Structure formats: C-alpha cells, structure tokens
Amino acid sequence: MNQLSLKEVAAVSVARRVSHRTVGVTHGPITRLMRPGDLGQILKPFVFLDLFDIDLHDPQSQFSIHPHSGLATITVIADGDLRFDDPADGSGRIAFGGFEWMRAGAGVWHGRELSAGESHRAKGFQLWIALGPEHEHETVESQYMEAQLVPTTGPARVILGTYDGMRSPARAPDGLTYLMLRLPAGAQWTFVPPDQQTVAWLAVASGELEGDTAAKEGEMLLFEQSGQPFTVQAGPIDDTVLVIGSAVPHAHELHLGRYSVHTSAESLMTGEANIERLRKLLIAAGDRRLQSGIVPILKD
Template sequence: MNARDGLQRPVDAGPRRVSLRTRGHMHGPITRLMSPSDLGHTLKPFVFLDLFDIDLHDPRGGFSIHPHSGLATITVIVDGDLRFDDPADGTGYIGFGGFEWMRAGGGVWHGKELSGGRSPRAKGFQLWIALPPALEQATVESQYVEAPQVPTTGPAHVILGSYGGVRSPARSPDGVTYLLVRLAAGTSWTFVPPEGQTVAWMAVASGRLVGEASAETGQMALFDPSSQSIALEAGAEEDVVFVIGSAVPHAHELHLGNYSVHTSAAALEKGEANIERLRKLLIAAGDRRQGDGGSIPVFTGEAGGE
C-alpha cells in the first residue's frame, strides 16, 4: 500500500537522504532527542523534542512547574492517555492522536495541567517550536484537543498545519506541519512536504521503519534540506508509530534562556522579565490545584489566575 493522500505536486527525483540518526539522552522516563542548543539550530523552528513514558498517577512523577516564553509546546500521546481539567476547556482525556497545544508567547508558567488518565502510564512526545517575531510576545493560549477532533488523512493524524486536504484545529503559525502516523506492518506511505517546507525530521515511538529512511523505536532521524518526498515503510513484524515534521526554515537566530527561545536578545530580555514578574504573581496566587486529579492550570497572570 502506498498513499500520497492527494498531494501530487512535483518533487525532486531520488530518495530523501537521512543526514543524522540519534537516540538522544535518557533521563529516567524521558529521552531528550533534541534541544535548542544542539539540533534545534539545524531544525528550527523545531527546537526541542522529548519522548516520555510517565506515570502521572504518582504525585512524584511528571514535570515540575516551569516557565516558557517565545515558543509553543505540543504534547502528543502515542500510548495510554492523560486527563486535562481546565477552567476554559473543561475536562477530558488526551489519548492516541490527541494533543495539547500551548503558545507561551510573552510568558507562562506550566507543567502540571495534565494529570494521570485512565491508563496506568502515558507515552508521548513533547515538541517545542520557535515562534516568529509577530507571535513571540503574543498572549498565551492553550488548546486541549481530544482524538475524535483531530482530522486524519491516510494513516496520519494532522496535529499541526494542513495535510492531504485537512487542517488541524491547532491555532499554530503557518509554515509548520506535524503528523502522528500509525503505519501497519509491511505497508508503505509517502510524506510529501507542503510547498517551501524544506526542514524535515521524524521520530519513532514504537516499531521499526525499514528502507532508505530506516529508524527504530526511540530514534530520531533528520533529513537533508530539500523539497523531496520521504518514502516510509514499516517492517514486517509489527505496526510502527512515529511523528514526522516539516517546516519552512525559521529565518532568525535562536536567542536562548533556560526555558525561552526568542528571535533577538531584546525579545529574550523582555520575555524573561515577564517570566520573573509572573513568578511573583504565581507565588502570591497560592494553591491552584484542580479537584482530586491534581492538575494545575497554566498560569498567565490574567484575571482568574489562568
């Protein structure tokens, strides 16, 4: 089986070459595959990628409250589910194909807005993308999108951008495509990057891809900058689950803070100053835990403490 999902624009001849494969660095239940200080410079606007396998039912597990500015985070679940309990979006579960989109913009504190779901553990990817100047100081926004609301095309769930005639509900910037794909054992599929999106990479959550673009569980693969399509084939033994991203190259240098990514030193200074302002407001706000689930909504300093 070979699906192009209706994307028939001409592409360069020959296979798209993998320029690098990495397994990143494991820290307990989290594997860091990319960070802004290393591969983020090559793949910008994609600047950070974690593969996690966590138990958020354990109060000692998960992520601590931490700040961001100048970027957006996208959390995709590939196995199990997590619960969200949000004053604006209500309560629900993010399972396979669902995601959280959070635009940090000018500054936010978060890390506990998702809690343990119906499964014992949850496995997934957290991705950061660097925002363009028009959005890096914008107001914060969050979306919790359950799997039934995520459009599909062939084997792919469209997490960010448009692909195969369908568009993600995420309010992400133009020029970025991010898909979650489950490819049946022994089948093939071709990813055709949208026009101008010459940055491309993929990461495998489970199973094995074979052929020119081979990769195994826990590996991330970078592709040479190109408009060429990417032919992908699942091994015969089992289905393979992976994420794949493409984008128009980010035209700005990365100016990095501990949790911030901006396009200039001045923008970074402004973002970090706002993070410090929010830290003081967050301390003053006290305990913001939601119900028995243990989730804590993102903090923007706006009315209501959200």
Template sequence: MSLATLNPAPVVLSSPRPIVHRTRGRGHGPITRLMSPGDLGQALKPFVFLDLFEADPRMMAESMGIHPHSGIATITLLTQGDLRFDDPDAGQGTIGYGGVEWMRAGGGVWHGKELSAGASARIQGFQLWIALPPETENAPSESQYIPAEGIANVGPAHVILGQYEGVGSPVRAPAGVNYLLVTLRPGETWSYTPPAGHEAAWVAVASGKLQTTEALSGGDMAVFAPSQDRIIFSALGDQDAVFVLGSAAPHPHDLHMGYYSVHTSAEALVRGESRIAELGRALAEAGDRRTQSGSTPVFR
C-alpha cells in the same frame, strides 16, 4: 510455477530523501531528550526541542515541577495511554492517541502540571517545542486541548499541526509548520510530500520498526537533507510502526535562548524573561491552585 512465485518476498521501498543525522538522544529517567535548541534545533528551527517520554503517569506528574516559558509553543502528544485536562478556560476532558495539548507560551507562562493521570497505567508520547515568529513570541499565551476526535487524518496520518493534502488542524499554530502522527501496519507503505517551502524535515519513532532511507526503530530520531523530495516510509517487522513527522519552512531568525525561553532577538528575550519573572512572583502569592482532578492549570 514455483512456491517463490506464489509467495514473493515483501519489497521494502527506500525513500529518495537521504538522512543526514540520526540520534537516540540522552535519557534521564522516563524522558529521552532527542533535540534541544542548542543542537539539532539550530538546523531544524522552527522545531527546536523534542522529548520522548514513557512512564506511569502518576510518577511522572510527581517528578515534573511547574516551570516557565516564553517565546515558544509546546505540543504534547500521546502515542499510548491517556491523560486528563482540567482548565478553567478550556473545560475538562481526556487526550489520548491522536489528541493534543497546544500551549503557546508567547510572552510568558508557568506550567508543567496541567495534565493529570487518566485511565491508563502507562503513557508514552512526545513533547515538541516550536520557536514562534516575532508577531507572537511576546503575545498573550493560550492553550488548546483537543481530543482525538477533533483531529482529522489523511490515511494513516493525523494532522496535529498545519495542513496536509487539503486537511487542516484546528490548532492555532503559525503558518508553515506541519506535524503529523502516523501509525503504519506491518508491511504498509506510505509517502509524505512536503508542502512548497518545507525544506526542514525529520522523523522520530515511538515504537516498531520503520524503513525510510535507513532502517529506524523505536527511540530513533532522523533528520532529512533539506529538499522538496517526498519521503517514503514502510513498516518493518510484525508490529505497528508509530512515529511523528515534522516539516516546515526554515525559521529565518537566530535563536536567542534563555534557560526556558527561545526568542528571535535579544530584546524579545529580555521582555519574555522579565514577564516570566513577574508571573513567578504572582504565582508564589497565588498559593495552591490544584483542581479536584489533581492538575494545576497553566498560570498566565
């Protein structure tokens, strides 16, 4: 018996679902923009925007200004480090790997400093926007801050939004949208079978090396061909592969875009932008709203 028989080479499985586009985005300081409503968001809606960020959280907080949104929800997810939240409606706590901030802008909010530095000297993570359906795009806003222990997992996948294999997220997101955070150990293989109707699918890698139809590494985003086929992932190399995966039923509406807003119609966009202008005037009158922890709660 040969040594090769005793120690066979690792087999890397290739996903049957082809990649139709890949990108490393555009970097600006600690933030890399992987997707915007005007480019990949048109093909992947309701997923319309994705940033990968990595920085000292104190420096990042200083560079982030308070800004408005309407018509969307933002999902902030950490892959390394932790951040604190301090909100009069949601209490205080910490989110780290596997935890999430969900902020449904709906009819309008101003935000950008509601998370402050935690115990870690460095953070890495993703901020995702999803376009809301007509029934909630101008509805009252809401926020949820859910620590890691509040997010269930299926094997290596934390179910951030939606439902997967009978496990649901506590986030009050629209139906038909899944968003998972996955870590695979070196050599580990995992497959994802999208729910019925989830034709749109993509992956973005935070760190490590990942094999699917093609080999990907930290900083890559890949878009899969519309299909119901499963997607197979394997971790390559000698470190964990950390990535996020999104799948959804296609958003059936055109995207009507303002500078910070995305809506399903011109009328809904006018309503959203009118509301955030009104909130902006009220915010200016409200003065300094910082908490003792240094955060500034969402203004709604």
C-alpha cells in the same frame, strides 16, 4: 496530496538523504532527542523534542512547574492517555493522536495541567516550536484536543498545519506541518512536503522502520533540506507509531534562556522579565490545585 502517483514515484530516482540520526539522552522516563542548542539550530523552528513514557499515577513522576516565553509547545499522545481539566476548556482525555497546544508567547508557568488518565502509563512527544517576531510576545493561548477532533488522512493524523486538504484545529502559525502516523506492519506511506517546507525530520515512538528511512524505536532522523518526498515503511512484525515534522525554515537566530527561545537579545530580556513577574504572582497565589489534582496554567 499525501501520496504520489506511480508516475511521480518513478520520477523520484534518489531517496531523500538522511543527514543525521540520534537516540538522544535518556533520564528515567524521558528521552531528550533535540535541544535548542544542538539539533534545534538545524531544524528550527523545531527546537526541542522529548519522548516520554510516564506513569503520572506515581507522585514521584509528576512534572515540575516551569516557565516559557517566545515559543509554543505541542504535546501529543502515542499510547495510553492523559486527562486535562481546565477552567476555560473543560475536562476530558487526550489519547492516541490527541494533543495539547500551548503558545507561551509573552510568558507562562505550566507543567501540571495534565494528569494521569485511565491507562497505567502514557507515551508521547513534547515538541517546542520557536515563534517569529510577530508571535513571540502574543497573549498566551492553550488548546486541548481530544483524539476524535483531530483530522486524519490515510494513516496520518494532522496535528499541526494542513495536509492533503485536512487542517488541524490547532491555532498554530503558518508554514508548519506535524503528523502522527500508525503504520500497520509492512505498510508504506509517502510524505510529500507542502510548498517551501524544506526542513523535515521524523521520530519513532514504537515499532521500527525499514528501507531508506530505517529507524528503531526511540530514534530521530533528520533529512537534508529540500522539497523532496520520502517514504516510510513499517517493520514486518508490529505496527509502527511515528511523528513527522516539516516547516519553512526559521529566518531568525535563536536567543536562548533556560526555558525561553526568542529572535533577539532584547526580545529574550523582555520575555524573561515577564516570566519573573509571573513567578511572583505564582508565589502569591499559593496552592492552585484543582480537586482533580491538576494545576492550571498561570498566564496573564
């Protein structure tokens, strides 16, 4: 169920408490709302969140190629579009509600596998998810999902997990839910966490929320750990675009490298050693740009 009945709503006498809120730190087109060393310790397996508003038509706005291991990344578009061109997945456009899912696992170098689309700018979120021991050294896997392939329920697009009977095509671990919503001005919607998913947060890409979960554009809210629902209400003037994440709590300490998140010191050492091995392969490969200007992910 993605909505409570009137009887169930009446039974929720106390709104789920917002335990923390942040507007993050902004550098140019990127606002960093969460890092593994701060709020990621509270919201794990969610450990990192950037809100970006970029113009990839501008060469100076290009992301740098960088590594990851032990985690997965999910990039979802809230406005505008980006283009993908991948030797395995073909080419296409990721617009509102579309996404790129990448399980970095054993190690990967990436950062330029997406390029400018038809819009002048593209706005969205990049989220990192810490993987458990059973996945943190798996083979790298990536998926590019165009918006029309992402299932919807009411105003929500199911980016990760299963919600209200709709299952995301992303091959993500169990115990995660990640939704993107576009709420018309003044509209309300109630999020009911799946069983055992007591970690929850939201972040607003555009517009604003009112009521118990009031938040402005670019703000992130953390909720107390519980299985209690919460309601979001768009402001009275414009549509509001936001993401909601919930999960079963991550049962492991976070062992952090610069771009890696693992469950133990030994696992981190293994992941970073593989990243270094891949770095040498990256240098030896030279210029890997495709005709489109995209640089494919480097993985085993």
